[in-house]
Amino acid sequence: MAVQHARLQAWVDDTVALCTPARVHWCDGSEAEYRQLCDLLVSQGTFQAVPARPGSFVCRTHPSDVARIEDRTFICTTDPDDAGPTNRWADPVAMKATLRQRFAGAMAGRTLYVVPFCMGPIGSPLARLGVEITDSPYVAVSMRIMTRMGAAALAALGSDGTFVPCLHSVGAPLGPGRPDVPWPCATELSDKFIVHFPEDPSIWSYGSGYGGNALLGKKCFALRIASHLARDEGWMAEHMLILALTPPAGAASRSTTRYFAAAFPSACGKTNLAMLRPTLPGWTVRCIGDDIAWMRQGADGALHAINPEAGFFGVAPGTSEESNPNAMATIRRNTIFTNVATTPDGDVWWEGMTADPPAQLTDWQGRDWKPGAGRPAAHPNARFTAPLDQCPVIDPRFADPAGVPISAIVFGGRRPRTIPLVNEARSWAHGIFLGATAGSETTAATIGTAGVLRRDPFAMLPFCGYHMGDYFAHWLEMGRRLGAQAPRIFFVNWFRKDASGAYLWPGFGENIRVLKWMCDRLDGRDVAEDTAVGHLPRPGSIDTSGLDIDPAVMAELCAVDAEGWLREITLIAESFSALEPRVPKSLRSLLSELKHSFGVGSQRREAAP
Ligand code: SAT
Ligand code: MN
Numbered sequence: 001m002a003v004q005h006a007r008l009q010a011w012v013d014d015t016v017a018l019c020t021p022a023r024v025h026w027c028d029g030s031e032a033e034y035r036q037l038c039d040l041l042v043s044q045g046t047f048q049a050v051p052a053r054p055g056s057f058v059c060r061t062h063p064s065d066v067a068r069i070e071d072r073t074f075i076c077t078t079d080p081d082d083a084g085p086t087n088r089w090a091d092p093v094a095m096k097a098t099l100r101q102r103f104a105g106a107m108a109g110r111t112l113y114v115v116p117f118c119m120g121p122i123g124s125p126l127a128r129l130g131v132e133i134t135d136s137p138y139v140a141v142s143m144r145i146m147t148r149m150g151a152a153a154l155a156a157l158g159s160d161g162t163f164v165p166c167l168h169s170v171g172a173p174l175g176p177g178r179p180d181v182p183w184p185c186a187t188e189l190s191d192k193f194i195v196h197f198p199e200d201p202s203i204w205s206y207g208s209g210y211g212g213n214a215l216l217g218k219k220c221f222a223l224r225i226a227s228h229l230a231r232d233e234g235w236m237a238e239h240m241l242i243l244a245l246t247p248p249a250g251a252a253s254r255s256t257t258r259y260f261a262a263a264f265p266s267a268c269g270k271t272n273l274a275m276l277r278p279t280l281p282g283w284t285v286r287c288i289g290d291d292i293a294w295m296r297q298g299a300d301g302a303l304h305a306i307n308p309e310a311g312f313f314g315v316a317p318g319t320s321e322e323s324n325p326n327a328m329a330t331i332r333r334n335t336i337f338t339n340v341a342t343t344p345d346g347d348v349w350w351e352g353m354t355a356d357p358p359a360q361l362t363d364w365q366g367r368d369w370k371p372g373a374g375r376p377a378a379h380p381n382a383r384f385t386a387p388l389d390q391c392p393v394i395d396p397r398f399a400d401p402a403g404v405p406i407s408a409i410v411f412g413g414r415r416p417r418t419i420p421l422v423n424e425a426r427s428w429a430h431g432i433f434l435g436a437t438a439g440s441e442t443t444a445a446t447i448g449t450a451g452v453l454r455r456d457p458f459a460m461l462p463f464c465g466y467h468m469g470d471y472f473a474h475w476l477e478m479g480r481r482l483g484a485q486a487p488r489i490f491f492v493n494w495f496r497k498d499a500s501g502a503y504l505w506p507g508f509g510e511n512i513r514v515l516k517w518m519c520d521r522l523d524g525r526d527v528a529e530d531t532a533v534g535h536l537p538r539p540g541s542i543d544t545s546g547l548d549i550d551p552a553v554m555a556e557l558c559a560v561d562a563e564g565w566l567r568e569i570t571l572i573a574e575s576f577s578a579l580e581p582r583v584p585k586s587l588r589s590l591l592s593e594l595k596h597s598f599g600v601g602s603q604r605r606e607a608a609p
Helices: 006-019 031-043 092-103 137-146 151-157 217-233 270-274 325-330 428-436 468-485 508-522 551-557 562-579 585-597
Strands: 023-026 047-049 057-059 073-075 111-119 128-134 164-169 193-197 202-206 236-238 240-246 258-263 284-289 293-297 303-306 311-315 336-338 383-387 404-412 422-424 439-441 453-455 488-492 528-530 535-537
Touching: 006 092, 006 111, 006 128, 006 164, 031 047, 031 057, 031 137, 092 164, 092 193, 092 202, 111 137, 111 151, 111 217, 128 137, 128 151, 128 217, 137 217, 137 311, 137 336, 137 383, 164 217, 193 217, 202 217, 217 236, 217 293, 217 468, 236 468, 240 270, 240 293, 240 404, 258 270, 258 508, 270 284, 270 311, 293 468, 303 468, 311 325, 404 428, 404 508, 422 508, 428 468, 428 488, 428 585, 453 562, 468 562, 488 508, 562 585
Parallel strands: 023 111, 057 336, 073 193, 128 164, 164 202, 258 404, 404 488
Antiparallel strands: 047 057, 111 128, 193 202, 236 293, 240 258, 240 284, 293 303, 303 404, 311 383, 336 383, 422 488, 422 535, 439 453, 528 535
């Protein structure tokens, strides 16, 4: 491939000199190249074909390399305060010296792949270009699914286009490793580095081949680096799905299709909501994206969103014909499955895929598995990687270069208690307060203990590339710009549990009932009560027709749990203190108001700015 771009060529040359690969391969993104790389991965033992699903493969990672590693994820800015207390900061100069040592000779004997990619539809004013250099063919094929990768992206770069350089190596195993696992990576946690230099901007990732650690277009570029760019340039890079919601034809006073963006932490059901199959007749949900939204005010004044990705990197466990039939249809072919179990008849399996597990499986680590083995067959963070356009409910505008206008923004988390099923913010600032104070129980999407409540503002805790307090201020500023055209903001919680630990709300396709209530609000219907915590549904205002749910349960889901809120207030106050002195004054005032409503302390109200 003839490269016209001198800066790109120079960076590739420098990297070749540093990493000393045996070969250099410029990815063109063609089908033939994709097949060739998949064949190579099969011959290396990293991939195994999945006969039941044409064009699909399973791959088993090293057991140490199964999720994002937040402890080894760094933001390197000149001033530590720019990274803020929610990020791991490191000095950019010292970190680059450390990384240069790791990368020196790291690709000896390997092929260096140059992977040009575009985040967003090529040619869209909202899209951005990047180039990932990697020694992992798994990364190259995954990037072809997850981004617009190859010759078209390179052509879009022209001779002088701006791109984010993303350098990746799986690293060298330290110590004995696992020769039986054909998944190269650095096996010591301390030898893994996921590093962002927002001031360059550039990304260096060493030692992991997995998901958000290695597919650098995703969390590293499209969230951490992009959030930083977005603050400087007046747009937004968010951890959000985008869906299109269409009410039944002829429904009185309803507008036609509306677009919603929704932020939930990793593994809290974004993919399920983005592809929801409604249980209420006549309603349609179409998917634009399931993980990341880039949003910018359009010429019409509205907030427009694109999905910068071209594929899904979804959590496999729990995905079934019942929970997400559209995802199941999406992954029938051309899908890469990572850390799932395999069946003797050449298919894949994971916990929750069928009511009963098959009698015999090979587990995610390649060991024999039988029901009752006492360990899961698939890793809880097992993933499928599949092209967006294979989704049967993909929205016709999913690649619209202008993006889609957003009517509502939804935040949420996994909260067994207190947080109501749905709550509408009183104002943009109150919506920012709800987003800023979001919490969720941790999941298997990151290395660490699952099921612990942590604050996860805007579902961006692991992904905001700068000081979280400044990020809140940026949201407030966006609201000022959008004025009356700002989307309405809601907070949802599908995960309330009763005393026995059973879920109170059925979730999945039934969540359409909550989306319908939001549409009622957007249509100006009087279906909410103003409470101390926000606008909650009036009794009976959520359509439960055809649903077997006790009205007392509905009342509990929509009630203000005063005791729970008292605990919540303490936690919110702690999380704000950790961000001081950069918490915007208007959010501090909203916290004071909330305290006041529940009779906490005797704080006087602070004036909003
Ligand atoms: O591994 S990823 O970061 O890409 C997936 C997730 O945690 O959401
Ligand atoms: Mn995510």
